[in-house]
Amino acid sequence: xxxxxxxxxxxxxxxxxxxxxxxxxxxxxxxxxxxxxxxxxxxxxxxxxxxxxxxxxxxxxxxxxxxxxxxxxxxxxxxxxxxxxxxxxxxxxxxxxxxxxxxxxxxxxxxxxxxxxxxxxxxxxxxxxxxxxxxxxxxxxxxxxxxxxxxxxxxxxxxxxxxxxxxxxxxxxxxxxxxxxxxxxxxxxxxxxxxxxxxxxxxxxxxxxxxxxxxxxxxxxxxxxxxxxxxxxxxxxxxxxxxxxxxxxxxxxxxxxxxxxxxxxxxxxxxxxxxxxxxxxxxxxxxxxxxxxxxxxxxxxxxxxxxxxxxxxxxxxxxxxxxxxxxxxxxxxxxxxxxxxxxxxxxxxxxxxxxxxxxxxxxxxxxxxxxxxxxxxxxxxxxxxxxxxxxxxxxxxxxxxxxxxxxxxxxxxxxxxxxxxxxxxxxxxxxxxxxxxxxxxxxxxxxxxxxxxxxxxxxxxxxxxxxxxxxxxxxxxxxxxxxxxxxxxxxxxxxxxxxxxxxxxxxxxxxxxxxxxxxxxxxxxxxxxxxxxxxxxxxxxxxxxxxxxxxxxxxxxxxxxxxxxxxxxxxxxxxxxxxxxxxxxxxxxxxxxxxxxxxxxxxxxxxxxxxxxxxxxxxxxxxxxxxxxxxxxxxxxxxxxxxxxxxxxxxxxxxxxxxxxxxxxxxxxxxxxxxxxxxxxxxxxxxxxxxxxxxxxxxxxxxxxxxxxxx
Amino acid sequence: xxxxxxxxxxxxxxxxxxxxxxxxxxxxxxxxxxxxxxxxxxxxxxxxxxxxxxxxxxxxxxxxxxxxxxxxxxxxxxxxxxxxxxxxxxxxxxxxxxxxxx
Numbered sequence: 001x002x003x004x005x006x007x008x009x010x011x012x013x014x015x016x017x018x019x020x021x022x023x024x025x026x027x028x029x030x031x032x033x034x035x036x037x038x039x040x041x042x043x044x045x046x047x048x049x050x051x052x053x054x055x056x057x058x059x060x061x062x063x064x065x066x067x068x069x070x071x072x073x074x075x076x077x078x079x080x081x082x083x084x085x086x087x088x089x090x091x092x093x094x095x096x097x098x099x100x101x102x103x104x105x106x107x108x109x110x111x112x113x114x115x116x117x118x119x120x121x122x123x124x125x126x127x128x129x130x131x132x133x134x135x136x137x138x139x140x141x142x143x144x145x146x147x148x149x150x151x152x153x154x155x156x157x158x159x160x161x162x163x164x165x166x167x168x169x170x171x172x173x174x175x176x177x178x179x180x181x182x183x184x185x186x187x188x189x190x191x192x193x194x195x196x197x198x199x200x201x202x203x204x205x206x207x208x209x210x211x212x213x214x215x216x217x218x219x220x221x222x223x224x225x226x227x228x229x230x231x232x233x234x235x236x237x238x239x240x241x242x243x244x245x246x247x248x249x250x251x252x253x254x255x256x257x258x259x260x261x262x263x264x265x266x267x268x269x270x271x272x273x274x275x276x277x278x279x280x281x282x283x284x285x286x287x288x289x290x291x292x293x294x295x296x297x298x299x300x301x302x303x304x305x306x307x308x309x310x311x312x313x314x315x316x317x318x319x320x321x322x323x324x325x326x327x328x329x330x331x332x333x334x335x336x337x338x339x340x341x342x343x344x345x346x347x348x349x350x351x352x353x354x355x356x357x358x359x360x361x362x363x364x365x366x367x368x369x370x371x372x373x374x375x376x377x378x379x380x381x382x383x384x385x386x387x388x389x390x391x392x393x394x395x396x397x398x399x400x401x402x403x404x405x406x407x408x409x410x411x412x413x414x415x416x417x418x419x420x421x422x423x424x425x426x427x428x429x430x431x432x433x434x435x436x437x438x439x440x441x442x443x444x445x446x447x448x449x450x451x452x453x454x455x456x457x458x459x460x461x462x463x464x465x466x467x468x469x470x471x472x473x474x475x476x477x478x479x480x481x482x483x484x485x486x487x488x489x490x491x492x493x494x495x496x497x498x499x500x501x502x503x504x505x506x507x508x509x510x511x512x513x514x515x516x517x518x519x520x521x522x523x524x525x526x527x528x529x530x531x532x533x534x535x536x537x538x539x540x541x542x543x544x545x546x547x548x549x550x551x552x553x554x555x556x557x558x559x560x561x562x563x564x565x566x567x568x569x570x571x572x573x574x575x576x577x578x579x580x581x582x583x584x585x586x587x588x589x590x591x592x593x594x595x596x597x598x599x600x601x602x603x604x605x606x607x608x609x610x611x612x613x614x615x616x617x618x619x620x621x622x623x624x625x626x627x628x629x630x631x632x633x634x635x636x637x638x639x640x641x642x643x644x645x646x647x648x649x650x651x652x653x654x655x656x657x658x659x660x661x662x663x664x665x666x667x668x669x670x671x672x673x674x675x676x677x678x679x680x681x682x683x684x685x686x687x688x689x690x691x692x693x694x695x696x697x698x699x700x701x702x703x704x705x706x707x708x709x710x711x
Numbered sequence: 712x713x714x715x716x717x718x719x720x721x722x723x724x725x726x727x728x729x730x731x732x733x734x735x736x737x738x739x740x741x742x743x744x745x746x747x748x749x750x751x752x753x754x755x756x757x758x759x760x761x762x763x764x765x766x767x768x769x770x771x772x773x774x775x776x777x778x779x780x781x782x783x784x785x786x787x788x789x790x791x792x793x794x795x796x797x798x799x800x801x802x803x804x805x806x807x808x809x810x811x812x813x
Contacts, residue, residue: 685812688734
């Protein structure tokens with residue numbers, strides 16, 4: 001098969017799996033997950049083939065794989081859709097395919113496949129466990145998810161959306177994939193829709209990202225109206241970009257390119273949960289953990305960053321837009337990192353760290369560090385998927401402990417209920433440690449170090465305030481990561497449940513192992529050439545490959561010891577401090593960082609509640625419901641009711657009764673009756689009188705006719 | 712030849728006598744006689760018009776003959792009714808047979 005054909009086919013298997021599961025196999029759990037994983041495997045295979053072939057092409061940046069077909073007839077031309085795999089897409093396909101496949105496999109174990117049906121499980125609620133009798137002893141084991149097949153259908157559809165977004169060669173199909181993922185995100189956050197918190201989180205995520213999406217659609221429409229095309233290859237030509245840069249948009253001094261870039265960037269702000277639209281992501285942790293890993297850490301939120309990277313040639317035309325991007329990214333990185341310090345829910349810490357890390361990438365783009373952003377996007381996808389899956393494994397182990405003791409008041413996600421899981425769940429611990437160190441940027445070994453170091457180095461060279469912000473954020477990242485690892489895995493078990501936790505099945509640990517290999521090894525592909533000692537041992541392959549996406553190949557920054565030392569210090573310092581501060585902490589009361597404003601996420605939700613939601617509900621209640629609906633609309637209806645009744649009464653009383661009934665109805669009867677009464681006397685029954693009358697009438701009529709008619 | 716108007720005047724007189732008889736006589740048989748007179752006055756008319764019109768066209772004569780036949784039938788039915796009424800009510804006076812009233 002030609003490479004282009006394979007690219008066209010990559011997104012299809014998961015979509016097919018979605019329909020197959022929904023329509024036919026949803027009663028059969030084993031068949032459903034086989035179809036879904038099979039589909040993910042096919043997409044993975046296609047992606048790997050494309051990736052491998054892309055490596056073999058000389059000057060791949062100038063000669064990407066592309067193919068397009070006419071889709072929508074327009075006046076005199078066609079709107080084309082198609083696929084494009086350039087170095088950026090190839091790299092994205094690589095990590096998307098890996099994480100998607102791993103998460104599909106992980107979901108089998110996470111949803112307790114092979115376990116008995118729950119005693120009182122309901123659809124829409126997490127499984128509560130099943131009682132089994134073994135050797136005469138009753139004990140409780142995890143029960144299989146009641147909506148198992150549905151889950152695989154949804155993640156299949158999600159994978160379709162993600163692959164579509166990645167391989168599309170134009171903004172419209174990218175946006176379609178984007179929205180499919182938005183829908184799946186909503187469906188999967190609200191997967192356990194029996195829980196009110198999950199329902200609310202789903203609605204919140206959908207509405208918050210919608211804000212960004214509307215702006216993004218505006219940006220797409222604006223771009224189309226200016227250039228007449230949405231295809232990346234056509235937009236990123238010298239002349240088009242030049243024109244976009246020169247035409248002023250008339251808004252706040254932005255050029256057209258700047259304004260379009262800003263609008264598209266707002267879409268990313270929503271999708272990648274950047275400040276101020278970050279509020280949905282932590283709540284999205286209500287969904288099952290594989291969903292948190294796939295959608296809210298590795299792929300969907302990365303899609304936002306991917307889009308900005310994709311549109312980088314456009315964004316970089318306007319310095320003003322770039323500073324907005326850099327500011328939002330750097331601010332979010334620090335902002336979210338501080339919130340993560342005070343979270344006790346294992347998944348929420350990771351959620352805020354995701355926001356923070358996405359902020360790193362956005363900030364990197366804002367200062368023009370294109371390759372660093374791509375690099376961090378990929379490494380982050382691996383280690384964050386790893387961390388989330390690890391946390392899911394921890395929660396799963398804890399739930400096992402909860403089922404064992406039967407004390408359902410213990411929150412299996414609260415880190416202060418854990419401790420000492422290192423010996424209970426060794427694979428989870430070691431992989432989580434790798435992921436956590438990668439996230440912290442543990443020097444030399446982990447991928448996170450290389451990508452974060454590259455961002456810091458670029459920031460140091462271009463923009464010092466961003467560098468300082470990111471350095472502090474990186475320090476906090478290392479700190480809260482170590483806090484998490486210490487609280488979760490080290491020390492002694494703090495609860496009975498934690499001491500009964502045990503390792504999860506191979507379907508869950510296998511993806512952890514695979515991802516931990518990638519979380520370490522991938523960083524070695526991007527070691528800067530002039531790094532002391534290590535530089536040059538391995539060629540800086542990533543820089544060459546990813547840089548080729550741009551028309552002007554970005555130069556590798558000069559090596560400078562300051563950012564490198566900073567990377568070392570913040571990572572090691574943060575990790576050490578985290579360990580020292582938390583190794584003896586036994587409850588949240590002993591935690592010195594439980595400040596109210598951090599615990600409450602700087603009251604952003606409360607502010608939104610007061611500024612947006614309250615006024616809107618007030619407006620909806622008072623203006624729309626009370627005045628518009630009850631007053632105006634109902635008022636009209638209430639006018640109509642009595643009005644028509646009044647008219648009806650009037651017609652009845654003044655027309656129907658007197659005229660129709662009395663005059664026409666009764667009147668005609670009365671006239672007939674009366675005249676009959678009067679005329680009956682001539683009915684004598686005497687034949688000769690009749691004849692006489694006939695004769696008289698004949699003569700009279702004859703006379704009348706003779707004199708008046710015929711005369 | 713006698714002018715047509717004479718026939719017509721004669722016929723009108725005969726008709727009037729018949730009509731007078733029908734209206735004034737009390738006996739049903741006499742009323743039937745009056746009707747016969749009126750029919751025959753019509754026959755005189757028909758014959759006269761035939762004679763003074765197109766002679767080859769015998770419509771008038773045919774019509775007169777049909778009138779004879781109808782008159783004969785009518786009289787026989789009428790007399791049968793009279794006899795029947797007489798048997799039931801023992802009278803042939805027209806004014807006394809007045810059941811056809813309200």
